[in-house]
Every structure is written in structure tokens, then in C-alpha cells.
Amino acid sequence: MKxxxxxxxxxxxxxxNEEIELANTCPICGVALSPDVISGVLINYEDEEDNKVFLLNYCPKCQECFISKHCFDEENGEGYLFSSSSPQTPFGNDWGEIIANISPSFIKIYNQSVFAEANNLDQIAGVGYRKALEFLIKDYLISKATDQIQISNIKHKFLGKCINEDIDNPQLKIVASRAVWLGNDHTHYEQLFDDKDISDLKRLIRLTVHWISLIKETEEAESIQPRK
Ligand SMILES: [Zn+2]
Structure with missing residues (x-):
């Protein structure tokens, strides 16, 4: 709505006076809102369709300001539609306590990748998600290891080999291996999966997180035993 x-x-x-579609989310705190517009400027061109509007918005929730860009509404022939806003601040995913305990590095690297992606650094973001995945899986396997030799093995082995040899749960094995396929595509010179993008990789990482959380929670449930 304009x-x-x-x-x-x-x-x-x-x-x-211009009809302008406002930002519906604050890019700094992520809260959905109707911002207070402090001021605005119309950059006009000979061809009206090239016109742009920039607004300075105030977010009452986080009490910060952000800039939004609005492009001419070509379809309706009048007014301006919301295009983008900045600064984009990544909102850390809440992966839950189990994952936070197993792999703080995963959370850190993943969130940095979200930041890169939010700033249109998609090539860097893909490599970052792949690295986050490696830490997640290796830290999970290390959390299950029973001695130092096992830990050292996991640290030095290729990720694909770790998944094949050290993950017992079949579902986790499937989602982790597919995530690595897509993740590797972001690090290699030649891409093998043309039709898959960063959102597919993120979906598989999310699935990997879910299965690890489920397995860990199930193990905790198993340890509940009646008093003898
Ligand atoms: Zn805000």
C-alpha cells in the first residue's frame, strides 16, 4: 500500500507530493513496522521511469534510522514502489542450545555468511556456508568421539569421508552428504549443480542442524532410566 x-x-x-510504498521491515532490527519517514528526496530524470526516491526512515522499535530506495511504479504509471533498504544487519539464527553447545564456531561462521549474503556478497556467502557446515559436522562427530585418536582423525579427514565413515544415522548421513555436494559447488572452479543455489544449500544445512538436534535429544531421552 502506498x-x-x-x-x-x-x-x-x-x-x-508522491505516492510511495514504504519499507515494511526495519533492516537493522528486523521488526515488521510502518516506519516514521523523516525526510525524502526525489531524484528525477528526463524519462520519468528512471526516477528514484530515497527516504530517511526512523524505526521506533530499535530507535535507529535507515535509508530506503523506491523505484517508479512502471506498471501503474505513477507512484513509487519499495526497492531496498540499508544498512542490512544480519539477524542471527537461533539454532538452539544443543547446537550452541556442540559448535559455537558453526554459529559464528554461519552468521558471518548471512551478513555477507545480506550485503550482496553471494560468492563469499556460499563459501562461508560451506565452511560453517564443515565445523558443524566435525564438531558434532568430535562431541561423540571417545578418545584423542578419533578426534585427531576427524580433524584431519576430508569432510565427505567423515560423513561416509563416521555418521551412523542414515537420515543425517543423507542430508549432510547432499549439503556437502552443494556446499562444494560454491568453492570449486567448475559448478556441477547449475539448478541449485544458496537457498538450497541453506535448506540442507538447516536439515542437518535439525537431525543433529534430534539425535542428541533422543540420546538424552534414552539416558532416562527408572531407579533400581
Ligand atoms: Zn529497527
Whole structure:
């Protein structure tokens, strides 16, 4: 939905009323809201379709300001549609206590990758997600290891080999191996999975997290025994 706002035209400093679709989420705190618009400027071109509007928005929730960009609504021939806002701040995923205990490195690397992706560094983000996945799986296997030799083996082995040889649970084995396939695609020169992108990799990482959490929770449940 568009709102009528009085904004300044950049070329001649005149005021103009424009119908503008506002940002519906604050890019800093992630809260859905209708921001307070502090000021706005219309950059106008000879061809009206190239016009852009920039707004300075105030978020009452986090009490910070962000800038939003709005492009001419070509379909309706008037007004401006929301295009993007910045600064984009990544909102850390809550992976739960089990994952936080097993692999703090996974959470850190994953969140940094989210930050890269939010800033359009998609090539870096893919490599980051792949690295996060490696820490998640290796830290999980290390958490199950019973001696130092096993731990050292896991640390030095290729990730694919760890998954094949050291993961017992069949579901976890499937999702982790597919995640590694897609993850490796982001690090290799030649891509093998043209039709898969970063969101597919993230979905498989999420599945891997779920299975690890389930396995750990099931193990905890198994340890509940009646008093003899
Ligand atoms: Zn905010």
C-alpha cells in the first residue's frame, strides 16, 4: 500500500507530493513496522521511469534510522514502489542450545555468511556456508568421539569421508552428504549443480542442524532410566 508523502525534488529543491510504498521491515532490527519517514528526496530524470526516491526512515522499535530506495511504479504509471533498504544487519539464527553447545564456531561462521549474503556478497556467502557446515559436522562427530585418536582423525579427514565413515544415522548421513555436494559447488572452479543455489544449500544445512538436534535429544531421552 502506498502513502502520500511530501518530499523534495533534488533538481530544483521544490516540494512534491508522491505516492510511495514504504519499507515494511526495519533492516537493522528486523521488526515488521510502518516506519516514521523523516525526510525524502526525489531524484528525477528526463524519462520519468528512471526516477528514484530515497527516504530517511526512523524505526521506533530499535530507535535507529535507515535509508530506503523506491523505484517508479512502471506498471501503474505513477507512484513509487519499495526497492531496498540499508544498512542490512544480519539477524542471527537461533539454532538452539544443543547446537550452541556442540559448535559455537558453526554459529559464528554461519552468521558471518548471512551478513555477507545480506550485503550482496553471494560468492563469499556460499563459501562461508560451506565452511560453517564443515565445523558443524566435525564438531558434532568430535562431541561423540571417545578418545584423542578419533578426534585427531576427524580433524584431519576430508569432510565427505567423515560423513561416509563416521555418521551412523542414515537420515543425517543423507542430508549432510547432499549439503556437502552443494556446499562444494560454491568453492570449486567448475559448478556441477547449475539448478541449485544458496537457498538450497541453506535448506540442507538447516536439515542437518535439525537431525543433529534430534539425535542428541533422543540420546538424552534414552539416558532416562527408572531407579533400581
Ligand atoms: Zn529497527
Amino acid at each position: 502513502e502520500t508523502l511530501s518530499i523534495t525534488t533534488y533538481s530544483d529543491d521544490s516540494n512534491t
